Amino acid sequence: MLEILTLNCWGLRPISKYRIERVNAIAIELLASRQYDLICLQEVWVREDFLRIYTRIKQNYPHSKFFITGALGSGLCIFSKHPILSTKTIPYHLSGRPLGFSDFFVNKAAGSVVIEHPELGQVEVFTTHMHAGGPEGYHIGNSYRSLQAWQLSNEIRRASSQGRYVIACGDFNFQSNELPYAVLRDHGLVKDAWICSRARNNRDVETADRVDRPCSSAMEALSEAGITVDSPLNSWTLTKNIPIEVQRTFGKRLDYIFFRDPSPPPRWPLTDRINPSLQCTSSEVVVTSHVPGKDYSYSDHFAVRASFSLSSSMPATSATTTELTNNNRYNGEISSPTLSDRSTSSNTPLSMFSGEKKRQMLNELRRVVEHHREVHVPHGRHLLIGVPVALVLLVAFTISTAFLPNHSYYSPIFAFFAGIAGFGGCVALVTGFVWARWEDGALRRSLEELAEETDHL
Template sequence: MDSSIPSETPSTLNIFSLNCWGLKYISKHRSARLTEIGKRIAALNPPPDIVGLQECWTGADYESIRSLTSHILPFGKFYYSGAFGGGLAILSRWPVEESNMVRYPLNGRPGAWPIRGDWFVGKGVACARIRYGRDAKDIVEVFCTHLHAPYEPEHRDSYLCHRTAQAWEIARLMRHATERGHLVIGLGDFNMRPKSLAHQLIETHGHVRDVWREVHLDSSLGSTEDELERNRGRPVPSADFNITENGATCDSILNTWRWNKDQQKRLDKGEDILISESDLDPHAKRLDYIFFGSGESTVAGNAASQSPWRVKSTTVGMTERHPTLHCSLSDHFSVAATLTRLPSSSPSSPSKASHRADQGTGSVSFLPVEVYTDILTITSTYTARERKQGRLRLYHFLVQIGVSVGCLVAVWWSPHNYVAFILMLVSTLGLSVGVVQGLMGGIFNLWEERGLREFKWEIERAKEAAKAVETSEKEI
């Protein structure tokens, strides 16, 4: 047995997750900030056992963090995906026995480049199987991810369908891990609000729980501008309340990368601007999560045994600024959690679930039928939109062929060489754009539509199963 594996199963597990905002050539002060992030991780107390990083795009930044944290996190994996990499990394106190990168079937559109590069980075799930003890069941499966960015308000977010489908994919991976009887940790920047469609899918179909809501059940459901939170009629929270109670990791007034241009300029001049934690913070929200599930709570049949793991604490961190640059370390704050392992004889309450049905392979949870109906409506609306876009791209391709041929014919009657050059240039550039549009309309849109069909079929099946459960419950 590997000497790096402890002889006794640890009684606590410390988890840490951070979106580092480490885009090469784009993120300001990238190298200095990520180096400081590595130092701060190394100084955490208690030291983390498992760390998940997002938007750590370059191998150099990853190696910098690895070298600074190697004394507490000697094992790790940097994940490669897409044309530019998925930006995901996992660090661990214990050996990584197995690892793979699972690409999302639905992940944005190539035509959105260069403003929106989700498709090109190949977003997915970084998976790692880590052994933390010598018992056969002392395995934790870690799933680190960064879901598609929203870019627009949720009520008109054209990527909501993709992000919901991605939540379904990672939920499936986590559910399979719980069915193997392993401890499951899902962490990362999920770009979703608490109790949103994606959040509900992950908790219910992933057989996992949101650690923050385990401790802070009454925490916010978004910023004060979000409909779900606005309907609760709560007062605008302070920055400190958002950090300590609501778990806000993004858009906080305490984060310098969310400041206005005037404040940014003052900061660039070396002025250390102070923001009071008691100031109202209406825009802050929670986008970064840690989910956990114990395989022992989902076993064959309805007689589920009790989970030995419980959430002891959870915190938002990395709120302090860089010591010399005076800027925030990232445009997100970190989230951390400590899990405790209960003695096998300790009583515990059964895990929460919406609906359960024994299907012979385990205790399967379902959401209310209307939730699946909403997802199917979103999927159908998006599919119709993309079919229309695909036809327009193909029409553009055909029109561009005509324009290109017309320019080439016009060259024969060109009175001057410079006119012929312009016509040839227009023909070449126009045909190039047309070919790209034709490829997207004829190949990518078909590729995307087939992914949507698979997702729709799976949601329809879940809806029928949920309907059967509701019917049986009414009969009882």
Template sequence: MSSSGERIKLLTLNCWSVPSTLTLTDKDILTESFTRRGVCVRGLKFVSAHRQERIHAIADFLASSSTLHSRSPSANSLEPFSDIAHQQSSSKTQLASSETRNNLSKPSHDTTSDSSFNSHSSNSLHIVALQELWVYHDFLVIRDRAKEGGFQYSKFFHSAALGSGLAILSRFPIVESHFHPYLLNGHPLHFIQGDFFVGKSVGSCLLDVPNIGHVEVFTTHLYAPHDVPAPEWKRAHRTAQAWELAKLVKASAERGRTVFVCGDLNSVPSSLPITLLQSYGQLRDSWTASHPQGLPTLSTDEASYRTAIQEEGITCDSLINTFTASKSAANRGAKGYGKRLDYILYRPAARRLSRRDRLGRCQTEWVDDQNIICDHCQVVLTDPIPVFGYSYSDHFAVEACFTVHPSQSTKLEADDENEEGRDGKSSGKTVVAPKLTTEQLTHCMSALMVKYRSSERSTHIQLSLFLVCLVLVPGVSVAASFQPLKYLNWIFTLLSVLIGGFGITMLYSGFLAGAWERSAIQEVADQVDQELQILLQPQQHHHQQLSSHLHQQPHLSDNHHSSK
């Protein structure tokens, strides 16, 4: 690695979109763009507006990523989108599909060879992490088109009944891949939310990056329900997932790997899951590393919403997004401009440092073995798809560019590059991750324990309902045979079947799912408590020393008087 460091550029995107209330053409319905005034067809293929067109547009963007400049917010972009969507016609859709692919599918460099790290232009993406790519055929479309843009290596992560929706595309060889389903993944009764059935998880690829070495890229999509105003215990599943993810990051960095975590974390920056990732996992946030904090009070016009994207990294529930434009202000985050839910986090490779304390005991800690500077981070793909007039997804993408310095690089050299910037454009800086505190762990433990007790109450209610059904089924069945009218007999029989099915569901949910959930909560809580005890040991040792010193004072005084 050169002393000036090597650059690496990543992008993360949640590819899906919520059911839209836009008026669709007959062609839209025939081609699986499947909402008509909010009425959706069942199945994962059928719950996203304009799925095929958006997937092809994302694929075209990646195919030409080495030649296109990033689509960043601009005040002079297209007019408000709520009216655009109503102007689509089937002929215009057909024209747009061909036009967009022709305009975006012309990479300017040879992608058939394994190019070196520095051979790509500064606008080239090197690694792409995708989430909510539920349909495998959609991944194949993106993978095949992305190869034209130089992404010769890819991995789709399979999971659970409906798939994880996670994928990674890379210009660099994939040495190995790993997949880790989270212990807590929602409840089977919450089938509308779907977290249990898709099996929320984290996938990672170990890449062999020239001049840097092994880089492990994680892509994940955390538990979705319950936003910040809800009590912390309702988000305990997401907190537990963040804890597991942080442990994976620690293990990877301590093996000497450069780590990047990309994905839809469904958490605002101030939330407990993000706090744990930064303190326990020692991850740095690329956005805060390259942007000043704080956003001035803005008016509720389109320019202000774009400013919020630029200043705070809003990626979801923005008025600028065509799929979330109809959301109320109450659902747009604390300031009403949307939420930052998508992140690119990073951690340098670590090495073990041993030293002795004042008492001669050997102390071991992990320190950074690299200096990673975030040159810039921005929200991209905010403008609508050309000609179509709707957004690429209900989330915007996040793009970040890093400079990785070798361990031999001096801090002074890195600081000089920080201040002067590369080509006068870099605003990045070296960021130190916050330390894990007992307050954070106590907060986490409290949320897990409250969730545990809530699960116990739910199990008690569900098993009680099962017992009620166990009594009702034979009673209704017997009553059916005494009905004078045949149609009443059929009604009672059907009612008996429904009650029986409900009772079995309550048994499964209360006994199996409930016990499963509590076991997972207990396991995560034990891990958190173990880490808490480790943090408390130095404090307890200090208190013991202080107590011993205080107890010795009277004896010293007595000896002094006795000598007199």
């Protein structure tokens, strides 16, 4: 029915080793592997790499989109077997700091395409690469990812409310026991394809993302835990300093495929039938071998594949209709999963029907945002101290050159340092004032949205 693949290609020009060779190998692998409906790639930073892949696979995937954001691009692209009706680039409001992390210059984002599927109709597919953990530390990175997950959840809700099936996949840079995952699950009301494909009933889905089953080998971690990065089976892991706790689990699961059905139409529950439910029938980690004839892997991430099918629709009963309507009305929209999910599907987490669980998530997200605003935003404003210091140094070096002998060797040195002082003052002003206020404004807007969402529960 529907086949999706997502892969982080690790295609950063100055850093990624054997980039061109690996990109060509990825294109050959995608062409030789099973026929997918959509291929979603991340970290394809160089447009020429996108064209290299497209040139090789365009016979099978004639429709494509390369998403552009920031100064260096988003690194996101999608290849589709089906016609693309529309596209949208969604830069995240917060994506690192000018002096703190390179994510600021690429402006992490989500990209979406709406395709026309012969059986599903319109399907909106999102690919994303969220804020990475870096020198800024876990807490600030987690707050960025949480707000990015909130923004993506709102986009998913919008797409679902327009009567579309929704797929969201990519490198999310969080694990399933972290807050951003809960934001997508409880606000975006998405289902995790990996979990759903292995669940036998609703309770399995509810607990699968909480229970860490110890794996005895790296191969078992791939097949049972869905490990996609920092696996000892990946050649590029050997070049990293992997924390002990990650080594114990044979890596991390950071790459996901989420999905959601269309929201019930405005006339529901007056109508007796609703859309059939999308079911994940299988999901696995793929592209795990080395490049043929080489001693390195295709990327520092493994790919994730998922297959979906439709369950048949069924009549709505008054009891379940009333329960869903009362428990899942957010912002005036009945955004619950379809009735067939509630009645017959093994793919629906029970958490989706708990308003209290969402309230807990919103409270935790509010605490994270408030902590970020109280602790980290003032750090940026401290850079404003550098403005008067730079101004004093600029004036001092400029005046000093007037008292130097003619043709003195010190004149160009003083002029150089005067230029450095002027440049430093400009950077301090832009970062400490403009960006600090920009970030604070985005955080305040997020707090307002969270308060409004809590009031509607």
